[in-house]
Amino acid sequence: MQRTYEVMFIVRPDLQEEETDKLLATLQTHATNAGAQVQSLDKWGKRRLAYDVKKFQEGLYVLLTLQADGKAIHELERRMRVAEQILKFITVRMDEEQQRLEKIRKIRASRVKRPPVEATPAAEAENPPVTA
Amino acid sequence: MADETNQGSTPSGPRPPARSGDRGDRPDRGPGGRGDAGGRKFFRRKKVCKFCVEKIDDINYKDVRLLQGFVAERGKIVPRRLTGVCTPHQRRLSAAIKRARNIALLPFAAR
Numbered sequence: 001m002q003r004t005y006e007v008m009f010i011v012r013p014d015l016q017e018e019e020t021d022k023l024l025a026t027l028q029t030h031a032t033n034a035g036a037q038v039q040s041l042d043k044w045g046k047r048r049l050a051y052d053v054k055k056f057q058e059g060l061y062v063l064l065t066l067q068a069d070g071k072a073i074h075e076l077e078r079r080m081r082v083a084e085q086i087l088k089f090i091t092v093r094m095d096e097e098q099q100r101l102e103k104i105r106k107i108r109a110s111r112v113k114r115p116p117v118e119a120t121p122a123a124e125a126e127n128p129p130v131t132a
Numbered sequence: 133m134a135d136e137t138n139q140g141s142t143p144s145g146p147r148p149p150a151r152s153g154d155r156g157d158r159p160d161r162g163p164g165g166r167g168d169a170g171g172r173k174f175f176r177r178k179k180v181c182k183f184c185v186e187k188i189d190d191i192n193y194k195d196v197r198l199l200q201g202f203v204a205e206r207g208k209i210v211p212r213r214l215t216g217v218c219t220p221h222q223r224r225l226s227a228a229i230k231r232a233r234n235i236a237l238l239p240f241a242a243r
Contacts, residue, residue: 050239090235
């Protein structure tokens with residue numbers, strides 16, 4: 001069963017750019033080989049860490065979103081644990097959260113459409129000031 | 133007063149149980165701010181949950197600026213009786229802050 005996962009990890013800041021790119025490409029290949037589909041790879045860039053991690057005060061944050069099953073994630077995490085350029089990582093399951101947000105958005109969208117049956121301009125005019 | 137001592141001895145001290153968290157529900161109970169150092173006799177003004185009002189559903193651990201508003205100076209999570217957040221949002225907020233701490237976006241203990 002393919003679920004959506006978000007993996008955020010911190011890469012050592014003192015690597016060269018090609019090395020980090022190579023590392024990220026390798027990770028993506030590992031993920032695809034294990035049967036995952038990479039949806040996006042977002043580099044946040046260098047950030048100051050809130051506390052020292054392995055004696056580093058800065059780190060390169062990367063966010064990887066992918067569709068995978070549990071085994072692929074397990075495999076990916078194992079590789080990240082072994083890789084000494086990756087300082088920290090956290091995997092979050094996002095599919096249920098996304099479903100919940102979708103549901104809320106749908107309810108909101110359907111709710112807005114109902115009042116305008118009687119007074120369209122009033123409902124439309126009221127909403128923007130409230131949300132702003 | 134028996135309730136006060138009861139809450140003081142439970143392990144989750146600072147957070148009052150959900151039932152007494154609703155302000156205006158028990159007007160006969162004197163001090164509105166439970167666990168307050170001063171023991172005020174009047175009700176604290178009704179604080180509203182920021183997430184309910186602004187309709188923010190996505191409390192993400194990546195959103196450091198949003199989370200920082202609910203973290204004290206020393207890095208501790210602020211109890212909901214001070215921020216006025218409702219229970220489900222406080223729970224999600226707490227989980228997000230803990231995740232952010234794990235990924236070094238927020239400190240565990242500052243200074």
